Structures are given as structure tokens and as C-alpha cells.
Amino acid sequence: MSSTSQNTHSKSLHSGGRLSGKVRVPGDKSISHRALIFGSIAEGITTVEGLLPAEDPESTASCLRSMGVEISEIRKGKVVHIKGVGLNGLTEPKEVLNCGNSGTTIRLMLGLLVGRVGKHFVLTGDESLSQRPMKRVGQPLKLMGAHVRGRSDGNLAPLSVYGQRLHGAVIGTPVASAQIKSAILLAALTADGPTTVIEPALSRDHSERMLKAFGANLTVGGEIGRHINVLPGAILKGQSIVVPGDISSAAFWLVAGSITPGSKLTIENVGLNPTRTGILEVLKKMKANLQIINKRDVAGEPVGDIKVSHTTQLMPFKIDAEIIPRLVDEVPILAVAACFCNGVSHISGASELRVKETDRLAVMARQLTAMGANIEEHSDGLTIHGGTQLYGTELDSETDHRVAMSLAIATLLAKGDSTLLRSDAAAVSYPDFWVDFKRLQS
Numbered sequence: 253m254s255s256t257s258q259n260t261h262s263k264s265l266h267s268g269g270r271l272s273g274k275v276r277v278p279g280d281k282s283i284s285h286r287a288l289i290f291g292s293i294a295e296g297i298t299t300v301e302g303l304l305p306a307e308d309p310e311s312t313a314s315c316l317r318s319m320g321v322e323i324s325e326i327r328k329g330k331v332v333h334i335k336g337v338g339l340n341g342l343t344e345p346k347e348v349l350n351c352g353n354s355g356t357t358i359r360l361m362l363g364l365l366v367g368r369v370g371k372h373f374v375l376t377g378d379e380s381l382s383q384r385p386m387k388r389v390g391q392p393l394k395l396m397g398a399h400v401r402g403r404s405d406g407n408l409a410p411l412s413v414y415g416q417r418l419h420g421a422v423i424g425t426p427v428a429s430a431q432i433k434s435a436i437l438l439a440a441l442t443a444d445g446p447t448t449v450i451e452p453a454l455s456r457d458h459s460e461r462m463l464k465a466f467g468a469n470l471t472v473g474g475e476i477g478r479h480i481n482v483l484p485g486a487i488l489k490g491q492s493i494v495v496p497g498d499i500s501s502a503a504f505w506l507v508a509g510s511i512t513p514g515s516k517l518t519i520e521n522v523g524l525n526p527t528r529t530g531i532l533e534v535l536k537k538m539k540a541n542l543q544i545i546n547k548r549d550v551a552g553e554p555v556g557d558i559k560v561s562h563t564t565q566l567m568p569f570k571i572d573a574e575i576i577p578r579l580v581d582e583v584p585i586l587a588v589a590a591c592f593c594n595g596v597s598h599i600s601g602a603s604e605l606r607v608k609e610t611d612r613l614a615v616m617a618r619q620l621t622a623m624g625a626n627i628e629e630h631s632d633g634l635t636i637h638g639g640t641q642l643y644g645t646e647l648d649s650e651t652d653h654r655v656a657m658s659l660a661i662a663t664l665l666a667k668g669d670s671t672l673l674r675s676d677a678a679a680v681s682y683p684d685f686w687v688d689f690k691r692l693q694s
């Protein structure tokens with residue numbers, strides 16, 4: 253169905269496909285990063301089943317290996333073994349820590365490293381990561397005594413960390429970001445007193461769940477679980493972790509199955525942590541044909557299989573700041589879904605999208621407009637007039653994995669074929685996306 257040219261990573265995408273069959277999405281990216289990091293500072297061996305074998309977790313693993321942690325090869329279907337070095341066992345790396353394209357890697361590394369007294373670390377990343385704001389992490393860590401320096405007054409990578417003795421603190425985070433929260437929680441593990449993080453809204457809680465499982469002295473309280481308290485000093489113990497499939501990757505198939513006539517899909521082993529299921533809430537409001545089956549609990553995270561089939565009349569939707577933290581990575585594919593709804597959809601309160609791997613509001617508006625979509629871009633969202641015919645054209649992921657996969661789904665319903673430049677971006681979170689895309693169409 254598609255072909256890739258080695259030089260440009262451009263892919264020919266044919267319209268008119270209907271999707272059917274079963275798909276098992278790769279492991280959750282957020283949980284994979286955390287398993288690697290917490291396993292590294294635990295005592296003993298941690299085993300991880302289902303760890304996402306993709307570029308972003310590879311970046312985290314390579315940083316940790318540079319600091320003396322033995323992590324076995326990360327390969328599809330292979331259990332990963334991490335030989336933990338204990339809370340204080342990370343060594344000073346000889347090389348710069350390269351975080352690649354991964355915001356989670358660099359931000360969680362900051363939290364992990366600021367308390368390594370007397371040790372020096374330099375962190376950098378690719379073109380995209382070097383433009384993303386880091387002060388949102390450096391600033392709260394500074395309240396604990398951290399030293400983080402970098403371009404643009406400490407906001408941009410490359411960043412340098414000089415490990416300090418940290419103090420416990422009560423910190424209110426300015427945005428509901430699991431990356432900021434998790435960085436503070438990591439720093440809190442080696443502080444000299446208790447730390448409390450207060451979020452403006454609940455962001456994904458994988459760190460809290462997993463740190464508790466590893467034996468950290470962490471409690472969650474306050475209104476809707478927004479106050480997280482950590483008492484330092486607890487020894488983390490190696491665990492056996494099973495990583496569920498990533499709902500953010502499942503989202504492409506959920507939308508594809510809903511919008512393409514004749515489609516019928518089962519997406520297996522999807523993580524259903526309530527801090528991540530905003531996409532399901534919206535699809536239900538759109539009257540999509542979804543059914544969750546085989547609900548179960550896997551290693552402290554809720555999991556299920558999702559059946560989805562084509563819906564003739566998808567309803568338009570309105571989402572705002574309240575739900576954004578629960579679907580922050582699904583806004584690009586929701587923008588695609590909105591193009592095929594019967595009416596006008598509104599996305600607001602989503603200015604965080606502007607500081608992701610790309611400015612996702614601008615990029616999705618630009619690329620979908622090139623296909624003929626009727627979209628207005630606002631400072632914090634999009635207004636999408638559904639029901640306009642889309643046309644195949646030359647598209648560009650602009651290096652963003654979620655944009656690449658979202659656009660691929662849009663081309664299924666366009667009139668005429670498309671070419672997607674920089675389609676290889678998908679490998680950041682879903683290396684087999686193009687294989688699954690082809691297989692589900694046949």
C-alpha cells in the first residue's frame with residue numbers, strides 16, 4: 253500500500269483504505285521511561301516486560317547506561333533487565349547525555365540528577381528538544397537548591413547540572429505537567445526533608461503509582477489527588493514491571509476505525525489509566541462505536557481491549573482546559589477526527605501543544621489546511637469545521653511523530669493519494685506504525 257524512499261523518508265499513502273483486524277499497540281512510552289529510571293536507582297534487578305522499543309525510551313536508557321547502569325538490549329518481545337545501582341550509585345558520565353527528541357527524558361533526568369552532590373552533568377537533545385522550555389523544571393528544582401544552567405537564562409538545552417544537597421519544599425507547579433511533577437518527585441527522593449508537589453490539575457500519575465510500588469515513601473492527598481508528598485530516605489527495591497500498550501498509540505486506530513467506512517478493529521492490551529483516557533471520553537461524546545472488553549489490572553495499571561467500528565454520523569466535540577491533561581498527546585488525531593464530524597468542533601485551553609515536539613496547533617492546522625480542511629487556529633486551540641472534503645497532497649510530519657501518524661489516518665479518507673515527508677518520525681513512539689497501517693488495510 254505504501255512505499256518509502258530511503259533518502260527523504262517520504263511515503264506514498266493511498267486513499268480509500270478500510271481497516272480491519274486486531275492490533276496490539278507497543279508499550280506505553282511514559283511508563284517505559286519511568287521503569288528505566290526507577291529501576292536504575294533501585295537496589296537489585298528490575299525486569300520490564302513490554303517496554304517500548306522506540307527512540308524515546310532508547311534515549312533514556314542510553315543516558316542511564318552512561319552513568320553506570322547495566323540495561324539489557326531493548327528489543328520487541330524481549331524482557332529488559334535493569335541492574336539497579338541504588339539511590340546514590342549513579343556515576344558522573346564522561347560524555348554529554350543526549351536526550352534525542354525526548355522531553356520526558358531530559359526533564360526527568362534533570363530531577364534525577366540535580367541532587368547528585370558534587371557531580372557534573374551536561375544534557376542535550378535534537379533540534380526540536382533544544383527549542384523546548386526547560387525552565388518550567390529548572391525553576392521549581394531551584395526552590396529545592398538545584399543548580400541548572402543553560403542557554404536563554406537556563407531555559408534551553410544544552411543544560412548543565414551541578415549536583416547539590418537538596419532541601420525538601422512545598423512546590424506548586426504552574427502547569428499540569430507530569431514531566432514537571434515527576435522531575436520534582438525524583439529530586440525529592442534525595443532531599444534532606446519532605447517535599448510536596450501541588451498540581452493545578454491532575455496530570456498522568458504513572459510516577460506516583462510506580463514509585464510507590466518500588467517502595468518510595470509517597471502519599472497522595474488533597475482535592476482529587478493533587479497533593480503528592482514524598483519523604484526521602486526510603487530504599488527503592490527492584491520490581492517486575494509489565495508495561496501496558498500505549499493509549500496514545502491506540503488513539504490513531506480508535507479514530508481511524510471510527511471514521512473510515514467499513515472498518516472494524518480490535519486494539520488489544522491498551523492502558524486505561526484514568527489520567528490518560530480523555531480520548532475515550534471525547535470519542536464517546538462523538539457517539540463513536542467503542543466497546544471496552546477484557547478489563548483487567550496489570551501490575552498496578554488498568555488495562556483492556558477496545559473494539560471500534562465505523563460510525564456513520566460522528567458528532568462534533570468541544571474540549572477545553574479541564575480535559576486537556578488527560579488527552580494532551582491526542583489533540584493532533586482529534587483534529588483529524590474533527591474534520592470528519594458533522595459540524596464544528598472546538599479545542600481550547602491547549603496552549604501546551606505549542607511547546608511539544610513541534611507547535612502541534614500550528615503544524616496540524618497547516619498540514620490539514622493543505623488537504624483542504626477548514627480550520628481556524630487560535631492562541632490556545634483550533635476551531636474545525638467538519639464535513640469538508642479533504643484532498644490528497646504533499647504532506648510533512650515536520651519531524652513530529654504524532655503529526656506523522658495523525659496525517660496518515662487523514663489520508664485514508666482524502667480524495668486522491670498523498671505523499672508524507674519525514675514519515676520516519678513515527679519511530680519516536682511507534683516504530684511498527686507503518687507495518688500495522690499496511691497490515692490493517694489488507
Ligand code: S3P
Pocket residue numbers: 281282283285356428429430431432434455456580581604
Ligand atoms: C509525558 C507527559 C506529557 C506528554 C508527554 C509524556 C510524561 O507531557 O505530552 O508525551 O511521560 O510525563 P507534559 O507533562 O509536559 O504535559
